[in-house]
Every structure is written in structure tokens, then in C-alpha cells.
Amino acid sequence: MVRSRKRWGGAAAAVCALALVLSGCRSAVQQQGAQDVVVPDTPQDGGTLVAAQGQDPAPGSFLKTSIGNILAEYSVLETLTRIDQKTGKPEGVLAKSWKVAADGKSMDVVLRDDVTFHSGAELTADDVLFTLKKVRDPATGAANQPVAAAISGMKAVGDDELKLTFSRPLPNIYDLFETMPVLNPDTYDKYAAGEVVDGTGPFEWTSWTPGAKVVLTKYPKYRDADDIHLDKIQINVITDPTAMVSAIRSGRIQYGVGMGALDAYALSRQPGFQLITAGGSAIPLTFDVRDKPFDDKRVRQAFQYAIDRERVDRQVEGGQATAASLPWRTNTIGYDDQQAGRYRYDPDKARTLLARAGVKHLSLEMVTLNTPEATGIFQIVRNNLEAVGVDVKAVPLAAAEFDGRLASGEMGAPVFLQQASNGLSPAGAVVGRAELLADGNPSHYGDDRYTELSRHLTVATGEHDQTAALHAWNDHFLDQAFAVPLITRPSMTVASRAVQGITYTQMGFMDLNHVWLARAR
Known part of the structure; x- marks a missing residue:
């Protein structure tokens, strides 16, 4: 099955279909603390989402599904495919199309031709091969390394195509793709220090203060930039679950990941907040x-x-x-x-x-x-x-x-x-x-x-x-x-009712790419 990531095109309809319970996607006036929040039918552009998580980001561990990257990873970097949470089937992200041989032992992948890294470099098949080799190397400690190890051959066919051969059929190849953000080999050595994290996603890694926060900024040259609503995402590190509850209740943050399940559930039942399961x-x-x-x-x-x-x-x-x-x-x-x-x-x-x-x-x-x-x-x-x-x-x-x-x-x-x-x-x-x-x-x-x-x-x-x-x-x-x-x-997380459009990946990492903020009245 081949589908284009253009499913996001146009707006909130696809987000609503995936996250009806999470975001409501309807006209309403909902109470947020002492303010009324108007939730219109269509997304609104602009603003900064202030979120928090319990662990420090780990910019050198994007291939390991590190919990510290739960909020930033899929906004800064992108994978070949993602699993649709309703159907359980893969959908294309960086991959435009793919075909598995009848015997299940080889796969041809065609990449999108409109993708650039934040450094300006164009995405090529060689970048995917570099990433696959990193994942296959046991020293990397990558998620799904055993799956990558079953890839017996790989080669680029021009800039936008690659051919993979397998030692055995790999029905779990999409698990590998889901946890394998594609890296830029020219800048990869700079990732771990957190000063340069060169991805292809809709948000750029702007700054990181270890133990405190990371700031992401909208990438203006993103191929679908018109469908990205936020200007910035700020991710604060709050290691104390009780302090995180206090921060979201007071309005210092709008979204929190890392509080206890019962705390999250209890807070979500108060006016102005919503429970987001992922x-x-x-x-x-x-x-x-x-x-x-x-x-x-x-x-x-x-x-x-x-x-x-x-x-x-x-x-x-x-x-x-x-x-x-x-x-x-x-x-x-x-x-x-x-x-x-x-x-x-x-x-x-x-x-x-x-x-x-x-x-x-x-x-x-x-x-x-x-x-x-x-x-x-x-x-x-x-x-x-x-x-x-x-x-x-x-x-x-x-x-x-x-x-x-x-x-x-x-x-x-x-x-x-x-x-x-x-x-x-x-x-x-x-x-x-x-x-x-x-x-x-x-x-x-x-x-x-x-x-x-x-x-x-x-x-x-x-x-x-x-x-x-x-x-x-x-x-x-x-x-x-x-x-x-x-x-x-x-996983149970809590957001202000002003926060709309949060979705998530198969592995439970959050997707903030199409989040938008309803205005306080």
C-alpha cells in the first residue's frame, strides 16, 4: 500500500479523524482556568507551545527511541514511513512509494523529491543508506537493530531511489522505518552536542540548554509549511511529577508528559484541561x-x-x-x-x-x-x-x-x-x-x-x-x-484545552507538528 503524506494537506480534518477524543475539533467555548478559550472549527496560526517532559532531551540518541526525545524527535526529524494508528498500516513520510517483492525478500523505495534538511542540503538515497548502516551497527544501540541486521544488501538507484534486499522476509520492516529518523551524514557528528540537529521536519532545533529546555522554531522552507501552525515549540524539563502538575495547572506550561497516571487523569477532569492518551x-x-x-x-x-x-x-x-x-x-x-x-x-x-x-x-x-x-x-x-x-x-x-x-x-x-x-x-x-x-x-x-x-x-x-x-x-x-x-x-498526558491537534506515533512518541492554539477570549 502506498499513500502520500499529503493527507495532512488542508487542514484539521485529518487531525480530527485521528484525534477526535483528544482535541474535540468542534466549535466550543471551554473553560481554561480563569479564561474562556474559543475552539473554532479551523486551526489558527501563530504562537508558541510551551510543553514539559520529565527527562532531558538526548540529541545523540535519536536512533534509540530515547524517552528524552519524546516531544522533539518527530518534529525535527522524519522517518521513511509511519504506522497509521487506526489501520495499523504504513503511510509514507519521506518515502513517496515502495514495493515489496512477491517473495518478501527485497524492497524498492522511492523518496520524495521535495525534501531538504534544515542546513539546506537536499535529501538523497545516500542519506537513507547512511542511516540504515548506523542502525545496523550494534555499537549504535539503535532500536530495531535486529531487523536492520536482516537487510543483506542496500544500494542507491540515483538520488531518489534505493533497493533493499533481505536475508528473509521482513514483515517488521515498517517497525524499523518508524524508529529510524533519517540523518544527514554531513552534520551527524554534531548532533550529540545538541548545537546542530539537522533534520528534515517542520521545526528546526534552535537551542538546547541541558537540564532546562530545548527550543524548536518553524522551518520556513518546509515542503508543507502552510500546514504548520505554530511559530515555536518550547520544551521545558521538569523532573518532579508534582511540579509538572502545578506548572500545567498554573498555566506556566500548556502540555505535560511525565506525570503519574492518576494525577493526569484527575487533572484532566478539571475545567480547562484534557487527557491525551498515546x-x-x-x-x-x-x-x-x-x-x-x-x-x-x-x-x-x-x-x-x-x-x-x-x-x-x-x-x-x-x-x-x-x-x-x-x-x-x-x-x-x-x-x-x-x-x-x-x-x-x-x-x-x-x-x-x-x-x-x-x-x-x-x-x-x-x-x-x-x-x-x-x-x-x-x-x-x-x-x-x-x-x-x-x-x-x-x-x-x-x-x-x-x-x-x-x-x-x-x-x-x-x-x-x-x-x-x-x-x-x-x-x-x-x-x-x-x-x-x-x-x-x-x-x-x-x-x-x-x-x-x-x-x-x-x-x-x-x-x-x-x-x-x-x-x-x-x-x-x-x-x-x-x-x-x-x-x-x-501513556497519559495532559494539555490545556487551548492546545489542539496533538497526535502520536506507534511507539508513543508525540507528534506536535500540526498543533495549534485556540485563543483566549
Whole structure:
């Protein structure tokens, strides 16, 4: 399927279709603090969006999907394609068209011929090849490096075309494209210092004050500049979630990313504010299967049945999560609601399974992230497990230590609560998400059947084969229960009602390119 990025042309209609719940896209007068905000039918030009995020930008990490770049990345840089959030299908950004061979082992890509970097250089196929090679290099630490590693050959055909060959069919190639902003090889060495970030997007990276803010300015020579409404975007760094809530409530910022889920939900229910959900994560309950009694799948299954997922949603996520046993987005090709509902709250069944496994009483430690969300989830998990005869003590860790243990494969406890982005397709996730890897997952789980089912996911092409491969993988994954999610949930952010047109990428990064500001009356 080939579509032009001209879908944005003309105005707010496409934005409304994608973000109806987020922005309203209707005539209204809505209260913002002490001021009335008029939200007209058509976008208004001009103004500066003042946003905030909890982490400092990382201009040397645009290929790593660093959370510090959640607001700036897709405004300054652009990718070949983006996944449409409704259909789950790719749409062209820098790619004008593309064609995959019938055997799935090669791909021809035609680039747009009207794209320039902010330095004035024209985009060419060589720039894409440079970026692909950077992603393929393990030293870069890029997202979806395993997908890029399966590209066995690449060459430019003139300035605007390239041909890729694959060692195997790559249905997850669009996951790679989504997380691969195209870089300028002539200026790339300057990116990390944050003084020059030379992209092709509608906003230029104007200045960066580490630990404080980054300022983006509208690029006047952008190919669709008439459809870009803001003059500037200022992204402040506010590391304290409580301070961020205060900043948006007082009007010092208009949009905040990084506050707690319950805080975001509560603030969004006050006059003048709106909840914007984007991307999301799965929260798996994961087991080290080397440790008894968790080498017995009946014990792992018992834990899953013991937990009240609906209560986690209500009490921790403000009703915005999904009590699902699968790690996928609901628009995933082949998603099965019945499979997703496999582990419904059933403490009696949990007790029966534990008894059959010979477990009468159990005490253990559980590693969690030291965040308000993880703490809230753990409290429910602990209470639920106590009701079936299991005593649990939390071992909360800072993110850096948690990630270090996860990378080493030694979590230091037999059970742990994770947080994993569910933005990737299944074909991308089984080679890109730690807890789902067939080889080297932190559960130390593995068998030939799981390896083969994971391989089938990575090579299945066409909706029928992808659905069949996913259904078979799901069955095995749910039966073995080594990393089944408790919930999946979106990221929750809050904006003033004056802010219209925010959208997001498959990976949960925010797209501010078509934001506009309604005027205070």
C-alpha cells in the first residue's frame, strides 16, 4: 500500500479523524482556568507551545527511541514511513512509494523529491543508506537493530531511489522505518552536542540548554509549511511529577508528559484541561523459571489467575488501561479478544493450581520499579497473592538499576514486574522486547517450540498468515505464562484545552507538528 503524506494537506480534518477524543475539533467555548478559550472549527496560526517532559532531551540518541526525545524527535526529524494508528498500516513520510517483492525478500523505495534538511542540503538515497548502516551497527544501540541486521544488501538507484534486499522476509520492516529518523551524514557528528540537529521536519532545533529546555522554531522552507501552525515549540524539563502538575495547572506550561497516571487523569477532569492518551506499555508479571517452584507452569498460571486486573485498572490507571493477557495493541493484525482475556480473576482456580503443584505456602521477593505506578500495582498484587497463600515483599529499584539487571538477565528475585512498550508489531517485538525474546529473555525461558513460533512471526507475510502465526504464538505464550501482562495501558498526558491537534506515533512518541492554539477570549 502506498499513500502520500499529503493527507495532512488542508487542514484539521485529518487531525480530527485521528484525534477526535483528544482535541474535540468542534466549535466550543471551554473553560481554561480563569479564561474562556474559543475552539473554532479551523486551526489558527501563530504562537508558541510551551510543553514539559520529565527527562532531558538526548540529541545523540535519536536512533534509540530515547524517552528524552519524546516531544522533539518527530518534529525535527522524519522517518521513511509511519504506522497509521487506526489501520495499523504504513503511510509514507519521506518515502513517496515502495514495493515489496512477491517473495518478501527485497524492497524498492522511492523518496520524495521535495525534501531538504534544515542546513539546506537536499535529501538523497545516500542519506537513507547512511542511516540504515548506523542502525545496523550494534555499537549504535539503535532500536530495531535486529531487523536492520536482516537487510543483506542496500544500494542507491540515483538520488531518489534505493533497493533493499533481505536475508528473509521482513514483515517488521515498517517497525524499523518508524524508529529510524533519517540523518544527514554531513552534520551527524554534531548532533550529540545538541548545537546542530539537522533534520528534515517542520521545526528546526534552535537551542538546547541541558537540564532546562530545548527550543524548536518553524522551518520556513518546509515542503508543507502552510500546514504548520505554530511559530515555536518550547520544551521545558521538569523532573518532579508534582511540579509538572502545578506548572500545567498554573498555566506556566500548556502540555505535560511525565506525570503519574492518576494525577493526569484527575487533572484532566478539571475545567480547562484534557487527557491525551498515546502509545502505551504492557506491564508483564515475569518469572525466572530457573527458580523453584516457578519452573512449574502451573505455579506461574496460578499467579496470573490470582491477580485482579480490573482492580489494577480502576485503582492505579484511572480506568484507562485494558485488563489484557496479551502484550499487543488491539489494532494488531490477528488480535484475539478471547486469548487476551485468558487470565481473568479467579482466586479459587489459583489455589487449585498451587495445590496441584504441591505449593502449600510460599514467601518470596518481587522486584519492581520505584515509581508510583509500580508501587500501586504491587500493593494490589501483594494483597491478591496473600489471599491465595503467597507472601510477597517488594524490592523497588531505580530505573537505571532495574534496566541494568534486566540487561544482564539477573533480576535478583524470582518474580518481577516489568514495563515494556507495546508499540512494536509482533514480528518486531519477539526480536526487540527483552521479555519476549526466544533466546536471552530475563525469564531464562526457552524451548524449541517457542523458538519456532517466534520465527514464524518474523517471516509471516499477508494478513492470513500473520493472523495464524500470531494465534499459535499466543496460545503457547499464555500456556507457559512466563511473562504474561497484567494490563496494557496508554501513556497519559495532559494539555490545556487551548492546545489542539496533538497526535502520536506507534511507539508513543508525540507528534506536535500540526498543533495549534485556540485563543483566549
